[in-house]
Amino acid sequence: MIKSKVLLGTLVITVVMSLLAGCGSNEKTAAKPPAASQEQASGHQGHSAAMPKEDPMPMMKDMDKSLQDMVKQVKAGQTMDAQKSAAQLVSTTDKVMPHMMDAGLKDKLRKAAVEIKDTVNSGKTDPSALESKVKAMQDLMKQTTTHLQTMSH
Ligand SMILES: [Cu+2]
Structure with missing residues (x-):
């Protein structure tokens, strides 16, 4: 009886941990777009170092x-x-x-x-x-x- 509760507890913790890990990876995915737009911004600067980062x-x-x-x-x-x-x-x-x-x-x-x-x-x-x-x-x-x-x- 006690052993099965411990097992269940371990299982619950494992599930929660993997969910949290899932959240963590979701955050990483969500953080990607700003990084991509930063690359675009530096790409824009690429054709002139003095060029302002604004849309003409x-x-x-x-x-x-x-x-x-x-x-x-x-x-x-x-x-x-x-x-x-x-x-x-x-x-x-x-x-x-x-x-x-x-x-x-x-x-x-x-x-x-x-x-x-x-x-x-x-x-x-x-x-x-x-x-x-x-x-x-x-x-x-x-x-x-x-x-x-x-x-x-
Ligand atoms: Cu430009």
């Missing part, structure tokens, strides 16, 4: 929005607002720069953004002159988006 795609959307806002503001004669949007356009462009591996495209995009800012800041916003600059900027932004998509972000 939302920045491209911000850039597009700034440009569209600016065009509307210029047309509405809201010069001050247009100048703010143009400044925003340049600062967003600067944020995307470290993610770009194509030096030529990088240079063209930055120049296009600065040119738009300078045109808007000069006050004499010739709509037709600005329009061609905006089109050039949009084209460069498309190329940049395509370029950024080729990387692991």
